[in-house]
Amino acid sequence: MSKIVSNGLKLSFAIVSSNLILAAIVKTQSAIAHQVVDPTAAVINSSLNSQHQPHVNALIAQSIQAQVVQVTGIKLNPTANGVNLILETSGDLSSQVSTSSYENTITAEISNSQLNLPQGKFFHQNNLSTEITALTINQTVNNKIQVIVTGKSAVPMLGVINRDRTLTFSLNTPKNTTLTQSNSTPRRSNPEIDDPTIQEIIVTSQKRQTSTPVYTISQTEIQKQGSNSLAEALKGLPGFAINDAGFGADIHTGTYYRGHSINQSVFLMNGRPIGSNINTYHGATDLNSIPVESIERVELSSGTSSTLYGSEAFGGVVNIITKQNQISPRVNGVAEYGSFNQSNYRLSYGSKIGAANFNLGYEKLSADNRYPVPAGAANRDSNGLLFNGDIATSNYYGNLTFPLNSRNTINLNAYTISSRRGLLYFGFPLQRDRLDHDTLNVGLSSETLLGNNDDSVLKTILSYNQDYFNTYGPTQNIYYRTGTLNSQAIAARIEHQWQLAKPYNLTWGLDLKNSYLTGEVSSTAPNRIDLNETENKNRLQSAIFALNTWKPNDSIQVELGLRQNIDSEFGTYLNPTFGTKLAITSNLAIRGSWASEQRNPGLDQLYVYDTVHNWLPNPDLKPETGSSWTAGLDVNFSRNLTGQFTYFGSSLNERLGVQTGKWANIGLVNTNGLEAALRYRITPAWSTFINYTYTDAKIETGAEKGLQLGLIPFSVAQLGIGYERQGWQLNLFGSYYSGSRRAIFNNPSEQTTDFSPAYLNLDLTSRIPLTKNLGLTLYLENLADAAYEKANRIYQPGLTFRVGLQSNI
Numbered sequence: 108m109s110k111i112v113s114n115g116l117k118l119s120f121a122i123v124s125s126n127l128i129l130a131a132i133v134k135t136q137s138a139i140a141h142q143v144v145d146p147t148a149a150v151i152n153s154s155l156n157s158q159h160q161p162h163v164n165a166l167i168a169q170s171i172q173a174q175v176v177q178v179t180g181i182k183l184n185p186t187a188n189g190v191n192l193i194l195e196t197s198g199d200l201s202s203q204v205s206t207s208s209y210e211n212t213i214t215a216e217i218s219n220s221q222l223n224l225p226q227g228k229f230f231h232q233n234n235l236s237t238e239i240t241a242l243t244i245n246q247t248v249n250n251k252i253q254v255i256v257t258g259k260s261a262v263p264m265l266g267v268i269n270r271d272r273t274l275t276f277s278l279n280t281p282k283n284t285t286l287t288q289s290n291s292t293p294r295r296s297n298p299e300i301d302d303p304t305i306q307e308i309i310v311t312s313q314k315r316q317t318s319t320p321v322y323t324i325s326q327t328e329i330q331k332q333g334s335n336s337l338a339e340a341l342k343g344l345p346g347f348a349i350n351d352a353g354f355g356a357d358i359h360t361g362t363y364y365r366g367h368s369i370n371q372s373v374f375l376m377n378g379r380p381i382g383s384n385i386n387t388y389h390g391a392t393d394l395n396s397i398p399v400e401s402i403e404r405v406e407l408s409s410g411t412s413s414t415l416y417g418s419e420a421f422g423g424v425v426n427i428i429t430k431q432n433q434i435s436p437r438v439n440g441v442a443e444y445g446s447f448n449q450s451n452y453r454l455s456y457g458s459k460i461g462a463a464n465f466n467l468g469y470e471k472l473s474a475d476n477r478y479p480v481p482a483g484a485a486n487r488d489s490n491g492l493l494f495n496g497d498i499a500t501s502n503y504y505g506n507l508t509f510p511l512n513s514r515n516t517i518n519l520n521a522y523t524i525s526s527r528r529g530l531l532y533f534g535f536p537l538q539r540d541r542l543d544h545d546t547l548n549v550g551l552s553s554e555t556l557l558g559n560n561d562d563s564v565l566k567t568i569l570s571y572n573q574d575y576f577n578t579y580g581p582t583q584n585i586y587y588r589t590g591t592l593n594s595q596a597i598a599a600r601i602e603h604q605w606q607l608a609k610p611y612n613l614t615w616g617l618d619l620k621n622s623y624l625t626g627e628v629s630s631t632a633p634n635r636i637d638l639n640e641t642e643n644k645n646r647l648q649s650a651i652f653a654l655n656t657w658k659p660n661d662s663i664q665v666e667l668g669l670r671q672n673i674d675s676e677f678g679t680y681l682n683p684t685f686g687t688k689l690a691i692t693s694n695l696a697i698r699g700s701w702a703s704e705q706r707n708p709g710l711d712q713l714y715v716y717d718t719v720h721n722w723l724p725n726p727d728l729k730p731e732t733g734s735s736w737t738a739g740l741d742v743n744f745s746r747n748l749t750g751q752f753t754y755f756g757s758s759l760n761e762r763l764g765v766q767t768g769k770w771a772n773i774g775l776v777n778t779n780g781l782e783a784a785l786r787y788r789i790t791p792a793w794s795t796f797i798n799y800t801y802t803d804a805k806i807e808t809g810a811e812k813g814l815q816l817g818l819i820p821f822s823v824a825q826l827g828i829g830y831e832r833q834g835w836q837l838n839l840f841g842s843y844y845s846g847s848r849r850a851i852f853n854n855p856s857e858q859t860t861d862f863s864p865a866y867l868n869l870d871l872t873s874r875i876p877l878t879k880n881l882g883l884t885l886y887l888e889n890l891a892d893a894a895y896e897k898a899n900r901i902y903q904p905g906l907t908f909r910v911g912l913q914s915n916i
Contacts, residue, residue: 175219175220175221175879176196176197176219176220176221177196177197177220177221177223178194178195178196178197178217178220178221178222178223178224178252178274179195179196179197179223179224180194180195180224181193181194181195181224181230181244182195183232183235183242185236186277186279188279189235189236189238189239189263189264189277189278189279190235190236190239190278191275191276191277191278192242192254192275192276192277192278193273193274193275193276194217194252194273194274194275194276195273196220196273196274204216204217204218204267205218206265211257211258211262212255212256212257212258212262213255213256213258213262213263213265214253214254214255214256215253215254215256215265215276216247216251216252216253216254217251217252217253217254217274218251220251220252221246221252221833222244222245222246222252228245228246228791228832229243229244229245229246229790229791230242230243230244230245231243231244231746233746235278236278238258238263239256239257239258239263239278240257240258240693241255241256241257241746242254242255242256242257242278243255245791246791246832246833247831254276256276256278263278263279264277264278264279265277265278265279266279318410318411318664318666318686318687318688318698318699318700319408319409319410319411319412319686319698319700319737319739319753320345320698320737320739320741320751320753320782320784321406321407321408322344322345322346322406322407322784323404323405323406323407324340324341324343324344324404324405325403325404326402326403326404326430328340328343329399329402330913331829331836331838331872332838332840332872333870333872333884333886333909334399335399335451335472336352336394336395336396336397336399336472337394337395337397337399337402337405337427338351338352338356338362338394338395339352339353340399340402340405341362341394341405341425342825342842343798343825343827343840344407344798345751345753345782345783345784345798345799345800346364346365346407346422346423346755346780346782346800347362347363347364347800347823348362348363348364348800348802348819348820348823348844348847349362349363349394350362350363350818350847350897350898350901351395351898352394352395353888353897353903354447354474354476354478354496354888354903354904354907355476355493355496355531355897355901355902355903355904356395356498357485357496357530357531357532357898357901358391358393358530358542360532360818360898360899360901361818361819361898362394363422363802363818363819364407364422364423364425365409365421365422365423365735365755365757365778365780365800365802366422366757366776366778366780366802366803366804366816366819367421367422367757367759367778369382369391369392369394370382370384370385370386370391370392370419370706370709371419371420371421371422371706371731371759372419372420372421372422372423372424372425373413373416373417373419373420373423373424373425374392374425374427375416375424375425375426375427376426376427376429376520376522376548376550377426377427377428377429377518377520377550377552378416378426378552378568378600379548379550379552379568379570379598379600380416380417380570380572380596380598380620381427381548381572383572383574383594383596384419384622384707384709384710385574385576385592385594385709385711386709386711386712386763387590387592387709387711387712387715387717387720387722393524393526393544393546395498395500395526396500396502396524396526396544396546397427397502397524398453398468398470398502398504398522398524399453399470400439400441400453400454400455400468400469400470400502400504401429401430401455401466401468401470401502401504401522402427402428402429402430403428403429403430403431404428405425405426405427405428406425406426406428407423407424407425408423408424408426409422409423409424409700409702409735409737409755410666410684410686410700410701410702410735410737411654411666411667411668411684411685411686411700411702412424413668413670413682413684413702413704414652414653414654414668414669414670414682414684414702415602415614415652415654415668418650418670418672418680418682418702418703418704418705418706419704419705419706419707420702420704420735421704421706421731421733421735421757421759422735429466429504429506429520429522430455430457430466430468430506431464431466431506431508431518431520436456436457436458437456437457437458437915437916438454438455438456438914438915438916439453439454439455439456439914439915439916440453440454440455440912440913440914440916441453441454441884441911441912441913441914442911442912443884443909443910443911443912444909444910444911445474445886445907445908445909445910446478446904446907446908446909447474447475447476447477447478447904447907448473448474448475448477449472449473449474449909450471450472450473450474451470451471451472451909451911452469452470452471452472453468453469453470453471454468454469454470455467455468455469456468462509462510463507463508463509464507464508464509465505465506465507465508466504466505466506467504467505467506468502468503468504468505469501469502469503470500470501470502471500471501471502472498472499472500472501473497473498473499473500474497474498475496475497476493476496476497476498477492477493477494477496477497478492478493478904479491479492479493479894479904480492480493480894480902480904481894481902483854483900484896484900484901484902485531485532485538485852485900485901486531486537486538488537493531493902494529494537494538495529495530495531495537495538495539495540495541496529496531497528497529498526498527498528498529499526499527499528500524500525500526500527500528501524501525502522502523502524502525503522503523504520504521504522504523505520505521505522506518506519506520507519507520514555514556515553515554515555515556516553516554516555517551517552517553517554518550518551518552518553518554519549519550519551519552520549520550521547521548521549521550522546522547522548523545523546523547523548524544524545524546525544525545526542526543526544526545527541527542527543528541528542529541529542530542530578530580531901532852532900532901538580539580539581539584540578540579540580540719541578541579541580542576542577542578543575543576543577543578543579544574544575544576544577545573545574545575546572546573546574546575547571547572547573548570548571548572548573549570549571549572550568550569550570550571551568551569551570552566552567552568552569553566553567554566562605562606563603563604563605563606564603564604564605565601565602565603566600566601566602566603566604566616567599567600567601567602568598568599568600568602569597569598569599569600570597570598570599570600571595571596571597571598572595572596572598573593573594573595573596574592574593574594575591575592575593575594576590576591576592576593576594577589577590577591577592578590578591578719580719586630586631586632587630587631588629588630588631588632588635588718588719589627589628589629589630589718590626590627590628590629590715590717590718590719591625591626591627592624592625592626592711592715593624593625593626594622594623594624594710595622595623595624596620596621596622596623597620597621598618598619598620598621599617599618599619599620600616600617600618600619601616601617602614602615602616603615603616610657610658610659610660611655611656611657612655612656612658613653613654613655613656614652614653614654614656615651615652615653615654616651616652617649617650617651617652618648618649618650618652619648619649620647620648620649621645621646621647621648622645622646622647622648622710623643623644623645624642624643624644624645624710624711624714624715625641625642625643626640626641626642626644626710626711626714626715627640627641628640628641628715628716628717628718629718630718635718635721638716638718639718640715640716642714642715644710644713644714645710646674646675646676646710647674647675648672648673648674648675649672649673650670650671650672650673651670651671652668652669652670652671653668653669654666654667654668654684655667655668661690662689662690662691663687663688663689663690664687664688664689665686665687666684666685666686666687666700667683667684667685668683668684668685669681669682669683669684670682670683670684672705674707676707677707677730680705681703682702682703682704682705683702683703684700684701684702684703685700685701685702686698686699686700686701687699687700693743694742694743694744695740695741695742695743696740696741697738697739697740697741698737698738698739698740698741699736699737699738699739700736700737700738701734701735701736702734702735702736703734704731704732704733704734704735704757704759705730705731705732706730706731707730707731708728708729708730708731708763708770711724712724712725712728712763712770713725713726713728713770714726720765721768722765722768722769722770723768723769723770724769724770725769725770725771728763728770728771728772729761729772730761731759731760731761731762731763731772732759732760732761733757733758733759733760734757734758735755735756735757736755736756736757737753737754737755737756738753738754739751739752739753739754739782740752747787747788747789748785748786748787748788749785749786749787750783750784750785750786751782751783751784752781752782752783752784753781753782753783754779754780754781755778755779755780755781755782756777756778756779756780757777757778758775758776758777758778759775759776759777759778760775761774761775762774762775762776773808773809774806774807774808774809775806775807775808776804776805776806776807776816777804777805777807778802778803778804778805779803779805780800780801780802780803781799781800781801782798782799782800783797783798783799783800784796784797784798785797785798791832792830792831792832793828793829793830794828794829794831795826795827795828795829796825796826796827797824797825797826798824798825798826799822799823799824799825800822800823800824801821801822802819802820802821802823803815803821804816804819811859814848814860815846815848816848817848817849817850817851817859817899818847818848818850818898818899819847819848820844820845820846820847821845821846821847822843822844822845822846822865823842823843823844823845824841824842824843825840825841825842825843826840826841827839827840827841833876834874834876834879834882835874835875835876836872836873836874837871837872837873838871838872838873839869839870839871840869840870840871840872841867841868841869841870842867842868842870843865843866843867843868844865844866844897845865845866846862846865847862847863847898847899848860848861848862848863849861849862849863849899850899852899852900853899853900854900863896863897863898863899864895864896866895866896866897866903867891868888868889868891868895868903869889869890869891870886870887870888870889870890871886871887871890872884872885872886872887873885873886874913880914880915880916881912881913881914882912882913882914883910883911883912883913884909884910884911884912884913885908885909885910886908886909886910887906887907887908888906888907888908888909889903889904889905889906889907890906891906892905892906893905
């Protein structure tokens with residue numbers, strides 16, 4: 108096996124090195140291509156719908172002026188390729204403009220400006236041209252204007268000119284969509300133009316249109332919710348049921364996506380894997396410790412995404428996109444204090460040095476969580492307070508993007524996590540175990556436009572991930588036990604996105620991953636001393652993948668994917684996927700997907716004894732296999748009201764679990780569910796959303812046949828309504844949970860077939876602008892001031908608060 112590891116490492120480095128050399132060759136040989144568009148504007152080449160990577164994110168380099176400029180008028184001038192949008196201003200609008208795209212929409216935010224039109228602070232017009240269906244302009248927070256442009260079949264191309272007290276956006280939709288460049292400087296639309304007002308733009312790849320819904324939560328929405336961790340941020344998205352978030356968060360109670368555990372979904376950071384597939388000693392992807400300050404947005408997808416990112420995605424794929432491409436110097440800071448000695452400090456800085464852009468950040472969160480809990484609650488001490496529920500995390504992250512030229516870009520980003528917390532769940536009489544978790548993740552990537560066009564993009568990624576888990580504590584205050592898992596992985600990825608012809612896009616490539624696990628077990632209990640051990644195991648995994656997307660017109664899209672996996676322990680296996688989407692009208696689309704899945708047992712489940720829980724490993728475990736599927740509707744009820752409705756299902760064979768103290772394959776689980784997501788903008792200042800998820804995860808074999816999987820609620824709903832204007836924010840969020848079955852470690856009067864009581868929780872968040880760049884934040888959780896059981900024997904305290912200052916300089 109050591110030879111496999113050595114050879115795998117050599118191959119990983121060889122693959123990436125060869126592609127970096129290829130990028131250097133292309134750098135010297137590629138000619139800069141030009142497109143003929145309106146000659147008055149530079150172009151953001153963001154028209155593609157074939158990408159699998161996230162949104163366009165463009166930044167225009169300008170110094171930020173202290174004086175806020177008023178936008179007093181709007182003109183629309185048709186051009187041969189689209190329309191010019193002219194904003195008339197009260198002064199020189201030397202501001203930073205940032206853009207992002209989603210499906211067929213591009214959004215530009217203009218900083219340091221206010222919308223002051225004769226008709227108010229809102230403008231909308233439909234059908235600007237044959238290819239541009241809608242334009243919306245409104246005022247948002249912190250002296251920002253938002254320009255939203257929607258294309259008929261592709262993201263509109265957008266260029267900017269700043270001259271003579273006007274800011275002109277050139278809006279064009281190209282007839283032929285091609286692959287979008289990433290992290291590169293755009294080409295001028297006309298090589299003879301040398302206009303100093305045309306500003307430099309840096310572009311990153313956008314997310315492709317898919318046959319399954321893609322749910323996104325942005326940094327702004329995370330801030331509105333007052334989320335302190337990724338777990339808290341994801342609670343508001345369809346499909347998720349997160350028990351271990353917020354006060355009393357404990358890893359035993361679980362995170363579930365469409366009825367599947369956290370290790371049955373794929374988690375990515377900027378497109379590279381971060382999951383450890385650890386299942387013992389409280390080891391798993393720790394969403395409570397991932398810093399929110401570094402997050403630009405989070406995207407959820409499923410269906411054919413498993414072809415690209417991993418066949419173990421029974422639930423789906425979660426991709427965390429971090430902040431990148433900051434041009435003008437920007438400092439963000441947060442300082443908060445709240446109930447039960449909760450403190451939260453965040454600081455980030457982004458800027459540009461030469462051609463390179465960078466972001467750096469730090470975040471620290473701590474709380475003692477000593478609050479009253481009722482009799483029967485987990486870890487209730489003699490004073491009636493929660494015991495051992497404290498938490499302390501600190502995080503560092505950094506990102507560096509360097510464009511070698513207009514067709515070659517490299518990126519380096521990394522983060523570290525240090526988490527220290529107590530464990531709650533057993534609590535008979537008191538749980539005193541502690542969990543230390545340290546993480547290091549580093550990724551180096553390159554992206555190259557091959558040839559002289561934009562229809563062939565080569566991406567390479569080399570990454571390293573380490574998760575160190577250490578659980579330790581006394582047994583009945585007599586004996587001492589400790590378990591340590593040191594999980595490390597080196598991964599390499601080559602991905603080629605290629606437009607073979609106008610209706611055909613092919614994404615294909617190679618994944619390679621070498622995983623190592625060191626497990627150390629020690630206990631002074633006489634009946635466990637013989638099981639003390641140190642295990643060193645490794646696994647080599649590789650996969651060849653190909654996803655073909657056929658889109659003959661604007662109404663039809665068909666996707667077919669194949670992923671051939673090779674595992675040093677479980678051999679070879681093929682996982683196909685299929686997806687389709689049909690736009691019946693411009694306001695109604697139907698879609699569906701199917702994916703074959705396989706998740707292999709973790710190295711800890713196979714080989715490492717869990718002395719904390721007294722669980723024996725099982726080297727004879729089989730992989731979990733099965734399939735997942737979706738069917739749904741996307742509806743535009745009106746200009747301001749949209750909805751996504753999805754039926755999801757899965758069949759999981761050979762489910763892994765603990766049976767009589769030993770890991771085993773314990774049977775079949777069939778899951779069926781419904782998701783509904785509605786978004787409604789009432790006015791430019793008021794908006795609302797409703798999410799609902801119904802999950803029926805039914806056990807089909809064994810002693811619990813016919814029961815819902817433990818701790819997974821049947822019904823989860825979220826409601827939000829918010830007001831936002833000129834820096835003021837007021838948001839009300841409601842959460843409803845119902846139908847969560849008790850699992851293990853119940854009170855004597857409770858059965859494993861009982862259900863925890865349903866609950867409704869209301870939170871209020873607000874922001875009050877003190878100055879242009881400084882705001883006062885206030886978060887009130889559980890407005891009803893009633894303690895409730897949010898998971899089996901884990902309780903939420905009554906009304907709590909957080910107050911703080913938020914700066915953006």
